[in-house]
Amino acid sequence: MKKADVGNIIEFRDGLKGIVEKxxxxxxxxxxxxMDNYRxxxxxxxxxxxxxxYRIIQAQA
Incomplete structure (x- = not known):
């Protein structure tokens, strides 16, 4: 399992997405x-x- 880095976009819990801050x-x-619809x-x-x-869907370049 690869750990995410700050700035990576991850997907978790049934399709929720977010940017790793820490x-x-x-x-x-x-x-x-x-996510536009997070509310x-x-x-x-x-x-x-x-x-x-979670799984990493976009790594920080």
Whole structure:
């Protein structure tokens, strides 16, 4: 399993997407305002996702 880096776009929990803002030992902090419709999901602007629960869909160049 490859850990995400800051700036990567990840997908988690049934298609939600966000930009990684911070990488911790066991999780990442993700800014979900990347999605235009994030308010439809009643989410906060940032969320924590365990490394086991996401996949990288776009790596930072």
């Amino acid at each position: 990488v911790n030992e066991n999780s990442v902090i993700v800014d979900v305002t990347y 439809d999901y009643e989410l906060e602007q940032k969320t924590v996702v365990n490394h086991k629960n």
